[in-house]
Amino acid sequence: xGGDSEVGGALLEMQxxxxxxxxxxxxxxxxxRLWPGEVHALVGENGAGKSTLIKIxxxxxxxxxxxxxxxxxxxxxxxxxxxxQLGISVVHQEFTLVPQMTVAENIMLSNMPSVRxxxxxxxxxxxxxxxGRILDGLGVDIAASAPVCSLSVAEQQIVEVAKALSRxxxxxxxxxxxxxxxxxxxxxxxxxxQTLVSKGIAVVYISHKLEEVFQISHRITILRDGxxxxxSPTSSLTSNEVIKQMVGRExxxxxxxxxxxxxxxxxxxxxxLVDPAGQPISFRVHEGxxxxxxxxxxxxxxxxxxxxxxxxxxxxxxILLRGVSSAVSSPDKAVRRGIGMVTENRKEEGLVQLxxxxxxxxxxxxxxxxxxxxMSPRAEDDIVTSKIEELDIKTPSPNQRVRNLSxxxxxxxxxxxxxxxxxxxxxxxxxxxxIDVGAKAEIYRLIGDxxxxxxxxxxxxxxxxEVVGMSDRVLVMHSGRVVGELAGDECxxxxxxxxxxxxxxxxx
Amino acid sequence: MERKPVIDILRRFGMAFILMAMIVALxxxxxxxxxxxxxxxxxxxxxxxxxxxxxxxxxxLTGGIDLSVGGNVALAGCLAAGALRxxxxxxxxxxxxxxxxLMIGMVNGFFVSYAKLPxxxxxxxxxxxxxxxxxxxxxxxxxLVDSPVFDAIGGGFVARIPAPxxxxxxxxxxxxxxxxxxxxxxxxxxxGGNEQACRLSGVNVERNKTLVYVWCGLLAGLSSVILSxxxxxxxxxxxxxxxxxxxxxxxxxxxxxxxxEGGVGGTLVxxxxxxxxxxxxxxxxxxxxxQDVAKGAVILAAVLMDKAFHSxxxxx
Numbered sequence: 001x002g003g004d005s006e007v008g009g010a011l012l013e014m015q016x017x018x019x020x021x022x023x024x025x026x027x028x029x030x031x032x033r034l035w036p037g038e039v040h041a042l043v044g045e046n047g048a049g050k051s052t053l054i055k056i057x058x059x060x061x062x063x064x065x066x067x068x069x070x071x072x073x074x075x076x077x078x079x080x081x082x083x084x085q086l087g088i089s090v091v092h093q094e095f096t097l098v099p100q101m102t103v104a105e106n107i108m109l110s111n112m113p114s115v116r117x118x119x120x121x122x123x124x125x126x127x128x129x130x131x132g133r134i135l136d137g138l139g140v141d142i143a144a145s146a147p148v149c150s151l152s153v154a155e156q157q158i159v160e161v162a163k164a165l166s167r168x169x170x171x172x173x174x175x176x177x178x179x180x181x182x183x184x185x186x187x188x189x190x191x192x193x194q195t196l197v198s199k200g201i202a203v204v205y206i207s208h209k210l211e212e213v214f215q216i217s218h219r220i221t222i223l224r225d226g227x228x229x230x231x232s233p234t235s236s237l238t239s240n241e242v243i244k245q246m247v248g249r250e251x252x253x254x255x256x257x258x259x260x261x262x263x264x265x266x267x268x269x270x271x272x273l274v275d276p277a278g279q280p281i282s283f284r285v286h287e288g289x290x291x292x293x294x295x296x297x298x299x300x301x302x303x304x305x306x307x308x309x310x311x312x313x314x315x316x317x318x319i320l321l322r323g324v325s326s327a328v329s330s331p332d333k334a335v336r337r338g339i340g341m342v343t344e345n346r347k348e349e350g351l352v353q354l355x356x357x358x359x360x361x362x363x364x365x366x367x368x369x370x371x372x373x374x375m376s377p378r379a380e381d382d383i384v385t386s387k388i389e390e391l392d393i394k395t396p397s398p399n400q401r402v403r404n405l406s407x408x409x410x411x412x413x414x415x416x417x418x419x420x421x422x423x424x425x426x427x428x429x430x431x432x433x434x435i436d437v438g439a440k441a442e443i444y445r446l447i448g449d450x451x452x453x454x455x456x457x458x459x460x461x462x463x464x465x466e467v468v469g470m471s472d473r474v475l476v477m478h479s480g481r482v483v484g485e486l487a488g489d490e491c492x493x494x495x496x497x498x499x500x501x502x503x504x505x506x507x508x
Numbered sequence: 509m510e511r512k513p514v515i516d517i518l519r520r521f522g523m524a525f526i527l528m529a530m531i532v533a534l535x536x537x538x539x540x541x542x543x544x545x546x547x548x549x550x551x552x553x554x555x556x557x558x559x560x561x562x563x564x565x566x567x568x569l570t571g572g573i574d575l576s577v578g579g580n581v582a583l584a585g586c587l588a589a590g591a592l593r594x595x596x597x598x599x600x601x602x603x604x605x606x607x608x609x610l611m612i613g614m615v616n617g618f619f620v621s622y623a624k625l626p627x628x629x630x631x632x633x634x635x636x637x638x639x640x641x642x643x644x645x646x647x648x649x650x651x652l653v654d655s656p657v658f659d660a661i662g663g664g665f666v667a668r669i670p671a672p673x674x675x676x677x678x679x680x681x682x683x684x685x686x687x688x689x690x691x692x693x694x695x696x697x698x699x700g701g702n703e704q705a706c707r708l709s710g711v712n713v714e715r716n717k718t719l720v721y722v723w724c725g726l727l728a729g730l731s732s733v734i735l736s737x738x739x740x741x742x743x744x745x746x747x748x749x750x751x752x753x754x755x756x757x758x759x760x761x762x763x764x765x766x767x768x769e770g771g772v773g774g775t776l777v778x779x780x781x782x783x784x785x786x787x788x789x790x791x792x793x794x795x796x797x798x799q800d801v802a803k804g805a806v807i808l809a810a811v812l813m814d815k816a817f818h819s820x821x822x823x824x
Contacts, residue, residue: 311708335710349708352701354768363698363709370691417709 009072011036011202012057012171017066019052022406024436026052027063028226034171034202039193041205041213041234044223045246045497046297046462050206053223054173057204058090059083070170084110089164090173095156097163099149104131106148107162134162138192154185158192165196172196173204178212179298190216208296210239210501222246243501247464247493254441255469258448262472263287264322266456267308267339267425271317274300274307279481280317285425285456290447292471293460294496300480301460302344305427308458309341310334321425335364340423342414344430344460350414351402358384358398360413364421387416391446408439415446426450427458432466444470464496478502523760523777526810527784534788541791548670552738554783555672556581558776559731560750561757562683563724565775568758569687570700570720571767572620572627576612577728577754579638581747584608585732586642589651589742598657605736606729612638613725617718635751646744653736662737672734679727683772686723696720700767756803757782760810781806 012034019027027049034040042050055061057068059080068075070086077083097106104127105112113126131144140158148156157177164172174193178186193203193216207213213220214234221231222245229245230237266287271280281304285291295301306312308319310328318325321337328334334341343349351360361384362369369379384398391412395405402413411431418426431447432440447470451457461467467474473487476499484499486492535542560577567574588605592598612634619630664671687693695716698706707713731750736742760778763770785806789799 309708331708332710332712341708343708348702349704352698352705352768354701355698359694359698362694363706363711366691366694366711373690373692375689375691375694421710 010034011070013069015067017053017056018064019056019061020064022436026226030223030226030228032221034204036200036202037197038218039197039203039205039216041207041217041220042223043207043213043220043242043246045464048223049226050223054090054175054206057083057088057173084167087168087170089167089169090175091160091164091177093176093179095160097148097156097159100147102144103142103146103148103159104128104144106159107131107134107166109163111166131162134165138162139195140192154181154188157181157189161192169201171202171204175206176208178207178209186212208501210242214239239503243494243497247497255444257470258452260288260451262289263454266322268320269308269317270320272307272314272319273316274303274312274314275480276315281482283475285458287454287456288451290451290457290459290471292467292474293458293477294464294467294474294500295462295477296500297462299477299500301477302429305341305429305458305460309339309427335421338424339427340418340421341427342418342429342431344433346410346414351410353403354401356399357388357393357395357402357413360402361387361416361420364417383420387420391416392442408435408442411435411439411443423455425456425458427460429460430462432463464493464500468493468496476500522813523762523774523781523810527777527781530781530784530788534784538791541788546787550783550787551673552670553787554779555676556731556734557750557753557757557782558676558779559679559727559734560754561775561779562679562772563727564754564758565763565770565772566683566687566696566720567724568763568765569696569767569770570717572717572720573631573755574616574721574724575628575631575751576616576634576638577724578747578750579635579642580609580612580725580728581732581735581750582642582744583638584729585736585742585746586646586651586744588732589653589736590645592653592655593651598655602733605733606726609725609729609732610722613722614718616725617721620721621714621717642744648744650744651742653740653742658737658740661733662740672738675734679730680772680776687772692716692719697768753782756807760807781810
C-alpha cells in the first residue's frame, strides 16, 4: 500500500539522533524516515531506545545532537506543544482522557470551539458536530455524547486517536496500542489505522507483538542498544530474522554467573491463578537457584510476582514454602514466612525517599532491633554499617536521605533492606531498571551472592539478556501464561524472545 | 550536596527565631509582657493546645488529620464531670476522660485504616458525633467540677511550676521519646513518607495508622481534664475550634501536612507562637475580634517564610 508513496518526498526525516542519560547512551546516531501513508513499526527490546526516540519526536526530551526535517525543512522540536503544532501526535499506553467528560469534550479538549464573539463560552453544537465528524471519518460507531468512563478500553483507545486527529495530525505515534485489547478489538483498531494511512497520515507503530507488526506495518525498523540495526520493508523480513536482530546484544561478562549448590525446593507454586480467567501457573524454585521469569512488559510476570508476595489476590492454587502449604495473603505475612521482594518501581514502592539510608535499611527489621518497642541504637548502627559496607553503598553518611543517592545506590539500599531480614526466597522485579551499567554489574554480583548463600531467587525481568545471563532456568511468559521453560544450552536470548513474542520454542 | 550553614540553621530553627523575635518585640511594646508571672500564664494557656498539638503531630506525620479533637475534649470532659458528680471519685473521672478520648481515637483509627476512608471525612463526622453526644448528655448545661484533685491539676504548682505546664512537659517528653526512639515512632515517619513502600516491606501499616489516632484521642482526653480543672466545670461547648489551633501549631512547627517530615519539638514552638501572640495582643488591649485576624496572618506569613527557607535549602 504505502510502499509506492516513496516516490514523493519523505514526511519526516530523523538523522543521526543522539541522546545520553547519566551512565547510558540511549540513542547513538539513529536515523528514521517516514513516508506519508505508511505504517512504520518500531521494534526492539526494552531499553533499546524506542521510547527515547519517540519522546524526542514528541518534544518531551531534547536530543543531544542530530537533525529532524519535516517536508524537507529542518525543524526544532523543543516542547510537546511545538510537536503538536508540527502535526505530531502520540497515543500513549496510558490514556490521557478525562473519564467523567463526554467523548466529544475529550476529543476537543485542546481546542474547544467557542461561540463567536464570546471567547470563553464553549459552542456545544460545533463541538458535537466536529467530534462526530472525526469519529465518522474513522468509521467507528461511538456516541459523542457518552461519558468516556462508560466506554470499553478499545473504544477509549479510539477516542485517543480521534483526539489526536482533532488537531491537524500528520504523524501519529502509537505506543503499544494493543496491550489491553482483545483480538476483535485489535482488528477494529487496525481498520482505523488503515483509514488513517489512506488519508496520508504516517503511523509509527510500537509493539512487542510481532504478529501484529507483520500484519499492519509496511516497514520495520529494529533498534538495539540505541542503534538502528535494520530498517526494511516488512514484506522482505521474516519474524525469525527480526527476533535475531532484536536480541543480537552481546552477553557480556557483566553477568558473572557462578554456579551455586542447588538444594531442596524453597518455594513451589501449584496451579496458581492470578487472574480468574487465566491459566494456572506451576513451578518450583530451589535453594541456591536463580529462576528467571522472562516476558515482555505486561506479559503477566509482575502480577505473578505480586501475587506470590501477597499484594495481588490469588484466585486458586497454592504456594508451598519448604514443602508446607502457606497462605501468603499480605506482604507482612510473606515477610514473616521468609519471602522478600524488590519491587519494579523503586521510588513509589521500594523506598521511603524522605527518610535516611539507615531508616530505610532497618524498615524491615524493626522488630529484631527493638526491645519492648524501644529501638536499640547500637544494634541499629551495627546492621546499617555492616550492610553499607557489604553492599558498598556510596553515601556520605547513613543519615543521608535516600532520595539524594544515585539510582544504583538506591537500589542497593533496597537490597540491603532485604538482606537484613535474610529471606529464604527473594523475588526481584526488574532489579536493574533505571540504573547505569556499572551499578548493574554490582547488582548482578549481589544477586549471585544471594544464590550462593542458599537463597532461592526469582529474577523477573523484561530485559532478556539479563534473565538469560543470570538464571539457572528461565520460564517465559506471554499474555499471562507460562509458555515455556528453558535451561542449559537451549536457553538463548533468541529462544526466549521467540516465546516472549508469542512464537513457539523451536525456531520455524 | 553542600549547603550554606546559615540557611540550614534558618531552616531548622526558623520558627524558633520567629518566636524569639515576637517575644523581644512584645517586651519592648509592653513592659508587663516580660515577667516570670506572665510567662507562667502563657505556658498555662498553651498547655491545652500544646497537648492536643502533640497528638495532632503524630497524626499529621502519617499524612492524616484529626478534626475531631475539639469535640473529643468536650465529650470526654462532660462525661468525666458526670462521672465525678455521680460517684465523687476524681480518679474515676480522669479515667473516664482518658477512656473516652481513647475510644474516639480508636473509632477514627478504625475507619481511616481498615475502612480506608479519608481521615478528613472520618474525623469531621466524629467531631459532629462527639459534639452531638455532648449536647444530648448535658442537655446543653455545664457540669460543675468540684474536687480537690481537679483543683490541684488546674491551679496547683509543683516546685513553682503550674501543674498544667508540668503535664504538658511530660506529654512532650513522652511523645518525643516515642517518635524518636521507638519502633512505633519509626513507623509513623516511614508510613507518612511512603505508605506503600512500608506495606511492601512487611509493615502492618493499618495497625500503626490506627495507633496514631488512638494517641491523638488519648491526648485529647487528657486535655479535657486540664480544661475542666482550669474552669472547674465541664462546658458542653468546650473545645470549639481547638482542632484548628492544634493543626496551626503543627504546621507552624514545620511538620509537613503530607506526612513523613517534622516533629514534636517544632510543634511546641508553634503552640508557643500562637500562645505568645494571643497573650501579647491581650496585653496590648487589642480587641479579641482582631486576634483571630492576627493569628491567621501570622500563620500565613510564617509558613510562607518557612517555604522560602526550604526552597533555598533544596536548590543545590
